[in-house]
Amino acid sequence: MLAPQLKFDIEKQTGLMRAGVIHTPHGDIQTPAFVGAATRATVKALTHAQMRELGSQAILANTYHLILAPGPALIAQAGGLAAFTGWNGPTFTDSGGFQMLSLTDAKIDHDGVTFKSHINGDKIRMNPEISMQAQWQIGADIHMAFDQAIDSTDKNLVRQAMERTHNWLPRNIREHQHLAAAAQAAGQPAQFLYAVVQGGLFEDLRRQSAELMAAQPVDGFGIGSLYTTETEATANIIKLTNEILPQDKPRHLLGMGSEPRDLFIGAQYGCDTFDCVAPTRQARNGALYTPNGRVNIKNARFRHQFTPVDPDCDCYLCQYFTAAYLHHLFKVDEITGKTLASIHNERFVVRTTDRIRASILNDSFEDYKSAFLAQYYAN
RNA sequence: GCUGGGAUAGCGAAGUGGUCAAACGCAUCAGACUGUAAAUCUGCCGGCUUCGGCCUUCGUAGGUUCGACUCCUACUCCCAGCA
Numbered sequence: 001m002l003a004p005q006l007k008f009d010i011e012k013q014t015g016l017m018r019a020g021v022i023h024t025p026h027g028d029i030q031t032p033a034f035v036g037a038a039t040r041a042t043v044k045a046l047t048h049a050q051m052r053e054l055g056s057q058a059i060l061a062n063t064y065h066l067i068l069a070p071g072p073a074l075i076a077q078a079g080g081l082a083a084f085t086g087w088n089g090p091t092f093t094d095s096g097g098f099q100m101l102s103l104t105d106a107k108i109d110h111d112g113v114t115f116k117s118h119i120n121g122d123k124i125r126m127n128p129e130i131s132m133q134a135q136w137q138i139g140a141d142i143h144m145a146f147d148q149a150i151d152s153t154d155k156n157l158v159r160q161a162m163e164r165t166h167n168w169l170p171r172n173i174r175e176h177q178h179l180a181a182a183a184q185a186a187g188q189p190a191q192f193l194y195a196v197v198q199g200g201l202f203e204d205l206r207r208q209s210a211e212l213m214a215a216q217p218v219d220g221f222g223i224g225s226l227y228t229t230e231t232e233a234t235a236n237i238i239k240l241t242n243e244i245l246p247q248d249k250p251r252h253l254l255g256m257g258s259e260p261r262d263l264f265i266g267a268q269y270g271c272d273t274f275d276c277v278a279p280t281r282q283a284r285n286g287a288l289y290t291p292n293g294r295v296n297i298k299n300a301r302f303r304h305q306f307t308p309v310d311p312d313c314d315c316y317l318c319q320y321f322t323a324a325y326l327h328h329l330f331k332v333d334e335i336t337g338k339t340l341a342s343i344h345n346e347r348f349v350v351r352t353t354d355r356i357r358a359s360i361l362n363d364s365f366e367d368y369k370s371a372f373l374a375q376y377y378a379n
Numbered sequence: 380g381c382u383g384g385g386a387u388a389g390c391g392a393a394g395u396g397g398u399c400a401a402a403c404g405c406a407u408c409a410g411a412c413u414g415u416a417a418a419u420c421u422g423c424c425g426g427c428u429u430c431g432g433c434c435u436u437c438g439u440a441g442g443u444u445c446g447a448c449u450c451c452u453a454c455u456c457c458c459a460g461c462a
Contacts, residue, residue, distance in 0.1 A: 037414080039414090040415085044418085045418085060414070065416095097414075098414040099414095099415095102415070196414090255414035258413035275413095276413050278413050281412060281415065284417080284418055285411085285419070287412080298409090299408085333418075338418065
């Protein structure tokens, strides 16, 4: 019995760039799409209703965090992530690999990693099998293979992380196939696996990694460990990676989207989905995206601005509230301010990605890109 | 009226002879944030500055001392207790 494949239709392709639809068991994702970061099974400060209203199509939760609480078994009991959260739409999980980079207390070895819980000091052991099992219990539509994320310019370290990721890949796949077969036999919905390309900013390592990944029996690909501000180098890496990866499977650019130009770069060079914590994190800290660049709503100049943050924005914040009001909410630290700012930023990236999609479909991507970037980065 | 205690930068509060433009917290003013240990973190925070310093400050006015936010005197105001 062959496990079902993740269905991905490409509607239009221009060079590496494409617009398509990913069909998940919980609904379709029109791509390119921005996926909301819901690390602990919620997009911070936002309800699912708000996420839907601003046009979000999918969310991404984190296996490591859900292992800590409430535990994968409980989410399985609840019927899986989509049901547990009430989101009832397409979902992704990250594998826990990023926490090898983001958490200082992570001891990495050949088999996996041991985290020391920041909550109570518990040892949390993760490896490909544990991550796959946890992700199957959590039950997102799309899983990431357990990899090692790294942010370094030291080629030896980057190579080491890449080789570790490569060594872990067959274990991810084997465990995933095993769990997929069991689920299929039990009549449960399918879940899908993306393999993650590593190699930092080194072209030869990226090629090597992409070539290995391209040959795997997986449903799609993640592109990991790109955190640099060196835009051109990043663009080049994404491009050469996607030239190697098979065209008919979706690619997810992991964690990139702190800067709107990341979305353009990603889409232009063949990525279909993106996730990033920046829109919501920065929103909570008062940084709002506008077509003319980022603004800090806490700045004194907004105290008396009785017009919207962005008069042309169609989000709930800009439709109903002034910048002066949001400024006030931030100054007195009311939670509503964080919510409104998060709606605005999330809407901004979702809308921008939607427009990128539209521009691909009607052959105006270059025009849209240059106009957007010229305005956003004018100063 | 008496007896104690106290007055330090926007606020609160350390400092009790020199290393004090003055700890620390808050506020102010800015900055950062890329598969979220992030409602977090950083800088600034008397004035001027060629960023090396220079100048003016610790209720007010005097005094002691080489040197005072720190000791003495008087005054002003605040607080507590007693009348």
